[in-house]
Amino acid sequence: MGVKRLTILGSTGSVGTQTLDIVAENPDAYAIGALIGGRNVALLAAQARKFRPEITVISDESLLPELRAALAGTGLECAAGRAAVLEAAARPVDWTMSAITGCIGLEPTLAAVKHGGTIAFANKEALVSAGDVFLRAVAEAKATLLPVDSEHNAIMQAMADGNAKSVDKIVLTASGGPFRTLAREEMRGITPEAALRHPVWSMGAKISIDSATMMNKGLEVIEAARLFSLPSEKIDVLVHPQSVIHGMVCYADGSVLAQLGSPDMRIPIAHTLAWPTRLATQAPRLDLTEVAKLEFYPPDELRFPALRLAREALVAGHGAPTVLNAANEIAVAAFLERRIGFLDIAYIVESVMQSFGAPPVDDLAAVLALDEAARAAATALASAKAA
Numbered sequence: 001m002g003v004k005r006l007t008i009l010g011s012t013g014s015v016g017t018q019t020l021d022i023v024a025e026n027p028d029a030y031a032i033g034a035l036i037g038g039r040n041v042a043l044l045a046a047q048a049r050k051f052r053p054e055i056t057v058i059s060d061e062s063l064l065p066e067l068r069a070a071l072a073g074t075g076l077e078c079a080a081g082r083a084a085v086l087e088a089a090a091r092p093v094d095w096t097m098s099a100i101t102g103c104i105g106l107e108p109t110l111a112a113v114k115h116g117g118t119i120a121f122a123n124k125e126a127l128v129s130a131g132d133v134f135l136r137a138v139a140e141a142k143a144t145l146l147p148v149d150s151e152h153n154a155i156m157q158a159m160a161d162g163n164a165k166s167v168d169k170i171v172l173t174a175s176g177g178p179f180r181t182l183a184r185e186e187m188r189g190i191t192p193e194a195a196l197r198h199p200v201w202s203m204g205a206k207i208s209i210d211s212a213t214m215m216n217k218g219l220e221v222i223e224a225a226r227l228f229s230l231p232s233e234k235i236d237v238l239v240h241p242q243s244v245i246h247g248m249v250c251y252a253d254g255s256v257l258a259q260l261g262s263p264d265m266r267i268p269i270a271h272t273l274a275w276p277t278r279l280a281t282q283a284p285r286l287d288l289t290e291v292a293k294l295e296f297y298p299p300d301e302l303r304f305p306a307l308r309l310a311r312e313a314l315v316a317g318h319g320a321p322t323v324l325n326a327a328n329e330i331a332v333a334a335f336l337e338r339r340i341g342f343l344d345i346a347y348i349v350e351s352v353m354q355s356f357g358a359p360p361v362d363d364l365a366a367v368l369a370l371d372e373a374a375r376a377a378a379t380a381l382a383s384a385k386a387a
Contacts, residue, residue, distance in 0.1 A: 005033045009089060009108050010099035012037035012044050014204045015122045015148065019097050019269050020047060022281060030273075034088040036100075036108065039063060045070035048078070055079060057088045086111045095273065097148070098123045101206050102329050103371055106130055110364065116141045120272035122148040124223045125329070129322045130367040131226040145227070146272040151220055152227055153268035154247030154259035159228070163251065170230065171248040172220055173240040174299065175200045175263075177212040180239060184303045190342040192335060200243045200263045209332045210306075213345055214299060218310025219328075222321050225314055232314050237307065238296045244286065245294065262286050305346045309353060319370045320358040326374035327352035334382035341385075348381045 006023065010016045016037075023030045032053035037044035039060050048056040048071060056078045058067050064080035071078055079088070089096070089111040096112040098105060099122040106126035113119055114137065121127065127134055138145050147153050151172040159167070178197055179187055195212040196205060203211070210216035221235050243263040250256050261267045264283040273279060301308040306328075313320040331348040334340045340348070352374055361367045 003031050004029060004095055005031050005093040007034040007036070007089065007091065007093045007096045007112065008032070008099070009036050009097060009105065009112065010038070010101065010123075011035040011047055012040040013099055013101060014207075015099035015265060015269065016097065017043075018266050019099070019273070020051065022266060022270055022273060022279070023051065025282065026279070033091055033093040036085055036088055038100075041066045041070055048076050049074060052076065054091070055088050057084045059085050082107075090115060093117060095120060097269075098126070099148075101125070101204055103129045103325060106134070106367070107364075110134065110137055113137050113143045114141050116143045118144040118146060118272075118275070120146050120148050120269070124149060124219050125325050127226050128219050128222045129325045129371060130361070130364065131222070131321065133361070133364055133367055135226060146275055147223075147227055148265075148268050148272055149220060149223065150246045150261075150263070150265065150268050152224060152247070153271055154245075155224065155228060155249060157259045157271070158247060158249040158257040164228070166252045167228075167230070167234070168250045168252050169234045169236055170224060170228065171236045171238055171250065172217065172224060173238050173243070173245055173247060173296075174214065174217045175211065175243045176239040176241055176299075177214065179212055180241065182303075184343070187303075187342050192338065195335075195342060199241070205336060206329070206332055209335060209345075210328070213306045213342070214304035215306035215310065215328055215332075215345070215349075217299070218307045219325065221307070221310055222314045232311050237299050239299050240294065240296050242291055242294055244288075244291055260286060306349065309346065309349055313353065313358075316358040318358040319356070319361040319367075320353065322361055322367055322370045323353055323356045323374040324349060326371045327378040330375050330378035330382060334379075334386070339386040340382050344382075344385050348378050348385070351381055352377045 008016050032051045034055050035053045036057045058080045061081035089108040092115040095118045097120045098109040103125050105123040196208045198208050245258045248258040262284045266281045266283045270279045270281045313324040327349045331345040
């Protein structure tokens with residue numbers, strides 16, 4: 001097959017660093033075309049020195065002098081800013097990891113899509129915010145879209161027999177986050193530190209908070225609907241604290257196919273990196289005798305209204321998911337900055353959704369305009385709460 005050329009969008013984040021761990025274990029199989037990071041100059045420079053990409057880009061333009069200094073004497077090309085990010089993302093490669101968290105990852109991912117190739121997709125917010133626009137671009141470019149989220153990757157593997165038309169429903173599992181057993185009133189005083197302590201997975205700050213509110217699972221329901229062309233009623237969610245079964249597909253004949261594995265993101269990353277073959281990883285092997293017991297129960301949408309809000313956005317369609325995602329990103333940031341309480345996150349999202357409804361979004365410009373307007377509304381609400 002030869003050496004596969006890769007671009008990593010979000011190389012300094014959790015998924016990006018784990019992707020590079022796998023690349024480091026297989027140095028003869030992969031070469032890096034572009035590394036694109038956010039603000040962590042030291043880590044991005046260290047990655048560039050180790051993997052020697054064709055170009056290294058930091059999204060914050062003010063940090064370019066620092067990046068240049070860190071790469072002095074290496075002969076490595078570097079750049080910064082939005083235009084540089086989009087140019088690097090658009091360079092033709094065989095495989096792109098889309099791992100920039102949030103709607104900010106939409107434009108770079110679309111730039112990568114346009115050259116075709118394989119897009120390993122860990123940025124669920126972009127598909128939530130611009131589902132129709134994004135999937136239309138994928139189809140036009142004849143790109144291959146492979147989900148990296150453990151749940152969607154599990155569903156993809158369980159549908160590997162190609163009988164998607166015989167699916168009764170799919171089941172996404174959720175760990176339940178750190179507060180799955182708390183009463184709603186007990187959540188009022190939750191601190192960012194407590195919400196960031198996920199009991200199973202090691203993830204970035206934004207995703208960890210989304211897991212604590214269960215908005216992460218709501219976004220995954222919308223993502224699953226887009227990826228697998230399923231209505232909301234054919235997508236179930238089960239809380240599964242052990243996080244051993246990542247997804248299940250229930251077929252019309254009564255069969256249920258499940259994908260199991262240790263809760264380690266290197267497994268779905270490696271699956272997309274080697275697809276359609278398999279790649280050895282250093283991820284821990286699943287020992288069911290050690291796990292001993294697997295639990296499942298339905299999520300409580302009264303205690304965790306974010307899941308209900310995401311389903312409402314999916315059913316409403318048009319721009320409703322765009323509004324949901326934008327308001328959530330602002331609310332999560334406000335919570336992490338201690339300007340609002342934990343329960344205020346869902347309150348702000350629901351309030352903004354009610355005020356915007358489901359306006360049409362036919363192209364990228366419309367998506368970005370609606371995203372900006374919803375962010376402004378959520379920011380105003382967060383400021384009012386903080387006052």
